[in-house]
Amino acid sequence: MSFDYTLLLPELILTALALVVLVIDLSLAPGKKQSLTWITFAGILVAMAGIWPATQTSASQTLSGMVSSDGFSIFFKVLFLTVAALITLASGPYLQQKRLPVGEFYILLLSATLGMMFMSGSRDLITIYLGLELASITSYILAGLLREDPKSNEAAIKYFLNGAMASAVLLFGLSLVYGLTGETHLDIIGKVLNGDISHWPIVGVALVFLVAGFGFKMAAAPFHLWTPDAYEGAPTLVTAFFAVGPKAGAMAAVLRAFTIGFAASSGRWTELFAILAVVSMFFGNLTALWQTNVKRMMAYSSIAHIGYLLVGVTVATTVPGVASVMFYLLAYAVMTLGAFAVILAVDAFGPGDQVGNYAGLATRSPLLAWGLTLFFVSMIGIPPTGGFMGKFYLFSAAVQNGYVWLAVVMAINSAISVGYYYGIVKEMFVGKPLETTSVKAPAGVTAVVAITMVVTLMLGLYASPFLNWATAAAALPRFF
């Protein structure tokens, strides 16, 4: 029994932060809670600093090997904490304007981030599931935070019912694995299943359940049905978080669980993920073409992006495959948060969330319009942006491992996606606005747009340090 708290320092700081926010929230009078934003923001930065000691110790596993703090999980911890910090930065005036419960929002956001951090660090089925549930249950509540708004309630109920079913499916798959191997630790599961093909039919069933369960959580088609409604109904700030956090968390868990626990049957699950990738890309992109609500369009676009990421998961048996997924997740997180910051500004402090509301945004608020254009350019995958480099690495990882057809499907889909992104860009620069007053985004939201613009360009122009980081992190967990 060893409890190495240095390795869990970021998680512990985040837990303490959530409790501190709760206590301070109780002592503040309603309407005077602006200070919570900065306490949360500072706390997240402290948690990020808490990652440093973990990189300095030789040990990499704690809690009897259930949780590891290797390069892989540190990469994801940095990603999750950055997402939480950016969301917090954009949150203050939005929460006030929509009359959302301030303290509860931050507590739930921090708890969800904590759950995702455990998902990325777990080497054990139990902790993976606990992390997943912590992230999911808090997400259900976040979706329904606009209590007076029926659409928000609908989003929460749909997300909850679908998510609960997905958890049950996943848990059933996990129980089959446990029944077969008598173990919950991924390393040992991998050893037991390695070279023993007598279990194959049951392993196959378990794999299908696990892929379906995780597919629900990251909203891959055909398990995506909750996504558009949940994205449209949830408060825009929460949608921004959904589009990045839980998906990246599920992706981290998938990368670790499948490559360690099921390395022996990788020929089978890569096929499943290839199918999911193709269906997600085509379904997401083709449906997004017909949307008139921008949040709904972004929901389908995120399904398509999960498809691109799953191309990388299909070749996750190699280090470049895992590294390309991690790099694309980084680029995806940055450009998606940026795009949602603009959507949030136009929705809450401007005309609304329909495509028509973006008419003439280029004259009403040039920074927002140019920012959104850059993020869309990145999402399509045009240089010099992070999205281009991310897609390039996914593409080359797929081609190197003999999935040329999958790479071609990806290229075709990137071309299709131009259609709906271009529609909004055209509105912004050519459309005639109903009003000509400028759209004033709060300072925090503007800061998020500016930061994400810089990082998106940086990931495109100076990609190699980030890719080297992802490659080193992908090699570290000793997958094989």
Add this chain to the structure above:
Amino acid sequence: MASQSYIDVGMFAVIAIGFVVVSMWLNRVVAPFHPDRAKLESYECGEDPLMDAQINFHIRYYVFALTFFVFDVEAIFMYPWAVNFRNFGSNALFVIVEMFVFLVILALGLAYAWRKKVLQWV
């Protein structure tokens, strides 16, 4: 080897179901049966039952139930902790501190409910 354990499970199921059937049948055969109106009423802890059971319960009951969980979880976790405490040996101080950390977190949950006026009936 593997099939042996499934036979065990089957035996267990047969015995478990058989026990219920046999004991209920035995009860029917042996026990005297003299029903009257009071005996046939549903049992509500001694109160006379009122109205239909299929009504909308006040939402506050659910919040009370959730608050009850705070104590429930506390008890579930503290019981094995107390039983095993003797075995912790040199770690005893650490284990005590850990439990109190847990209790403080749960107490914060209760404090939250209190401040949000969950415990007030309106």
